Amino acid sequence: MSKVLFTACPKGIGNLLADDNVVSDEVMFMQDFDFTSRQMNKHEPRYYFKEVNKESNPEYFDSSSGMINVIVLDSLPDECKPEHVYETNHLLYHTNDQKYYIGKYYDGKPSRRYKPSSMNCLRSMYYQIIGADLDKQSQKSSDFYGICESGTDRHKRIQYTITKMKDYGIDCEYMDVETYIKENNIENLTVESKEEFETKVYDSKRNIVFLCDGLLRYRGKLYVLEIKTESSYKWLDRSHVDDKHLYQAYTYSLELGVDDVLFFYENRDVCTKKPYILHVTDENRRFIEDRVSSCDSYVKQSIVPPIEDTVSNRICQYCDYRTMCKVDSKWENRTEVRILRNRYA
Numbered sequence: 001m002s003k004v005l006f007t008a009c010p011k012g013i014g015n016l017l018a019d020d021n022v023v024s025d026e027v028m029f030m031q032d033f034d035f036t037s038r039q040m041n042k043h044e045p046r047y048y049f050k051e052v053n054k055e056s057n058p059e060y061f062d063s064s065s066g067m068i069n070v071i072v073l074d075s076l077p078d079e080c081k082p083e084h085v086y087e088t089n090h091l092l093y094h095t096n097d098q099k100y101y102i103g104k105y106y107d108g109k110p111s112r113r114y115k116p117s118s119m120n121c122l123r124s125m126y127y128q129i130i131g132a133d134l135d136k137q138s139q140k141s142s143d144f145y146g147i148c149e150s151g152t153d154r155h156k157r158i159q160y161t162i163t164k165m166k167d168y169g170i171d172c173e174y175m176d177v178e179t180y181i182k183e184n185n186i187e188n189l190t191v192e193s194k195e196e197f198e199t200k201v202y203d204s205k206r207n208i209v210f211l212c213d214g215l216l217r218y219r220g221k222l223y224v225l226e227i228k229t230e231s232s233y234k235w236l237d238r239s240h241v242d243d244k245h246l247y248q249a250y251t252y253s254l255e256l257g258v259d260d261v262l263f264f265y266e267n268r269d270v271c272t273k274k275p276y277i278l279h280v281t282d283e284n285r286r287f288i289e290d291r292v293s294s295c296d297s298y299v300k301q302s303i304v305p306p307i308e309d310t311v312s313n314r315i316c317q318y319c320d321y322r323t324m325c326k327v328d329s330k331w332e333n334r335t336e337v338r339i340l341r342n343r344y345a
């Protein structure tokens with residue numbers, strides 16, 4: 001029997017093996033597909049370059065949002081000389097043939113900025129900010145990436161339908177997040193990128209970066225829109241906003257100064273939906289501010305935060321720092337708190 005493992009196949013592995021030792025093309029195809037999907041989603045240290053016409057004032061680019069004309073290399077070529085460092089760690093390079101490139105080095109780890117969806121565990125927030133190593137096995141299967149891609153596609157279609165509501169006489173305005181930020185003079189917020197319906201915003205005061213699904217004025221009231229797609233078995237039991245999405249909503253509310261978040265949960269299998277409005281209080285917003293300050297203070301002192309009682313297995317299940325967390329927890333049992341001075345200096 002072949003030792004090859006691969007993702008679920010409708011025929012079952014037994015039917016795909018030509019004989020005991022030969023792997024059929026069907027099995028090979030499945031493996032090759034899985035491999036390609038993993039490669040495409042691999043997060044490894046890389047250099048990203050984009051040719052620029054003028055060396056002065058070149059356009060920065062975000063390697064995560066669109067890779068058109070972007071050159072990706074594992075290491076910096078010899079003939080490529082760094083010439084100038086711009087903000088946001090972009091570098092201007094020139095080559096022997098006098099071509100100019102704007103480039104950025106990506107170390108394969110999440111950016112050292114807080115994210116609304118990662119606010120559930122203080123310890124994992126800490127690991128992200130210090131740039132801790134991710135679990136070796138954290139590369140997921142092609143099935144996992146497929147679920148994410150289908151979620152992204154569904155977001156766009158739902159957002160598009162919401163923008164069309166007003167064309168059919170419904171009192172619903174899909175607002176531009178950048179315009180809202182400007183009109184409301186929210187000075188600490190900068191729009192980093194904009195896609196069709198989604199806006200990436202950075203808060204320089206709190207070091208929080210977030211993607212906003214949309215801002216709506218529906219029947220005269222302002223809402224942050226948050227779309228979630230989930231499996232049938234979760235969706236069928238859904239009767240309120242998921243506990244693990246609360247801190248995310250509090251963060252959006254804090255950042256944009258909007259009191260209500262409209263969650264729109266869609267069943268991934270049959271596209272049935274359940275909307276829930278969550279009202280966020282001043283206390284909820286203060287909680288997030290305190291959380292970020294608390295994590296900043298742990299980072300400053302190089303102390304790993306304790307695991308909070310509120311962190312459930314459900315949260316740990318999707319965490320990319322489980323290995324490091326286990327190691328630090330062992331140390332924690334020996335000494336009250338482990339001090340990791342200069343570990344990532």
Ligand code: SF4
Pocket residue numbers: 121122123124307311315316317319320321322325326
């Ligand atoms: S494994 Fe759990 S407790 Fe540890 S950092 Fe991750 S989410 Fe937090």
